[in-house]
Amino acid sequence: MAHNPQHIHSFDIVICGAGPAGTAAALALKDSGLRIALLDKAIFPRDKVCGDAIPGRAIKNLHRIAPAIADDFRSTAPALITRSTALFYKGRRISFNWVGEAYTCARMSFDHFLYEQVADRTGTHLFPGHHITDVLRQGNEWLLHTRQGVSFTCRMLIGADGAQSVTAKTMAGRKLNRENHVGSVRAYYSGIAGMDAHTTEVWFDRKYLPSYLWVFPLPGNVANVGFGMLSSEIARRRVNLRELFHAFIADTPGLSDRMANATAISPLEGFGLPLGATKEVISGDSYILTGDAASLIDPISGDGIGNAVLSGRLAAEQAIACFRQNNFTAPFIAGGYDTVLQQAIGSELRTHYYARRILARSPFLLDAVFAACRMPLLKGIVQKGL
Ligand SMILES: Cc1cc2nc3c(=O)[nH]c(=O)nc-3n(C[C@H](O)[C@H](O)[C@H](O)COP(=O)(O)OP(=O)(O)OC[C@H]3O[C@@H](n4cnc5c(N)ncnc54)[C@H](O)[C@@H]3O)c2cc1C
Known part of the structure; x- marks a missing residue:
């Protein structure tokens, strides 16, 4: 014009x-x-x-x-208000309580x-x-x-x-800068079973570390579900993020059951994150x-x-x-x-x-974190199972 x-x-x-x-x-x-x-x-x-x-x-x-x-x-x-975050990995769950104010x-x-x-x-x-x-x-x-x-x-x-x-x-x-940029997708779902309105969930799979899938509760029994991966990794692995998103949910016991009757109420949309x-x-x-x-x-x-x-x-x-x-x-x-x-x-x-x-280079560190949280001193913050 x-x-x-x-x-x-x-x-x-x-x-x-x-x-x-x-x-x-x-x-x-x-x-x-x-x-x-x-x-x-x-x-x-x-x-x-x-x-x-x-x-x-x-x-x-x-x-x-x-x-x-x-x-x-x-x-x-x-x-x-967000009171805690639950991390899920290999069938185990660790939760952290938030001290600061987050929503x-x-x-x-x-x-x-x-x-x-x-x-x-x-x-x-x-x-x-x-x-x-x-x-x-x-x-x-x-x-x-x-x-x-x-x-x-x-x-x-x-x-x-x-x-x-x-x-x-x-x-x-x-x-x-693909080495410091994440490609991400997210969709809104309703009816995910077992959601706590004040707990954000982060799900790991060793294959994709340090990437994770998030399930964040929103008012009205809605959740924001998304997944992101370093753009250089997306190119290197030649993956389609949308397919990976659905495969992650389907292949994760505990999550797939809870989402079995959930309904996607928005398209799965993508956007980039320029990391600091x-x-x-x-x-x-x-x-x-x-x-x-x-x-x-x-x-x-x-x-x-x-x-x-x-x-x-x-x-x-x-x-x-x-x-x-x-x-x-x-x-x-x-x-x-x-x-x-x-x-x-x-x-x-x-x-x-x-x-x-x-x-990203040493995914076993996450195993170590989850193992450490089983030790008596830290056990208070761990809840076994899903
Ligand atoms: C999938 C995904 C999940 C994320 N999850 C979280 C999260 O849970 N928590 C969190 O803290 N951060 C999250 N982020 C990051 C967060 O979204 C951004 O850091 C945040 O939006 C940055 O705010 P901003 O104001 O800089 O940019 P934006 O929020 O992107 O706002 C930029 C504005 O500029 C306008 N604009 C763009 N180009 C032009 C133009 N040429 N002319 C005029 N206007 C223009 C746009 O319309 C937009 O309104 C996520 C990002 C993605 C992609």
């Missing part, structure tokens, strides 16, 4: 993407006095392929932005909740249904074109456009990348929502500092944003990255 110069909107900051990272940034910018635009190619409410486990870090960071946002989530969102909530609801918070609590200009296609530099400003023929200019750009980020590709030269811990460029002159656009997903758990909200909040704080000091240079932004983010989650991501690699 031709770009009509009459359809150019100018802002101080444009946030590209209204998932958890983009909405967190918009919420954290609420008192900045800056003119902010939040763009998304989707119209909300919109779905996002995910496991729907909302980590405590997401709620903590929403609380940091404004306690009332976290309170609103607790009192209004259709979510289930399951369908992304359709969670992301819409955040979007509504932005609409209600901030003066952000919302542009749903605007798909960014090009990001260009024009003097001191960014010029963004959308598929809809509307263009935007801004002094500062926050890239929050997820795993297939146009902003990360254009500004930071991001390329797919690699040295990606996450900011530069007048821009900051957040969430999946900055590859911040935990390499072991696959959690990315907490880091998305954290990075959105930190990006907003850095953007405010840039405007206050009239300094938009790459070193200034890296010193304030990259460094603080690294301090917060850098070592956690690296540790989990190496743990994932070790488990």
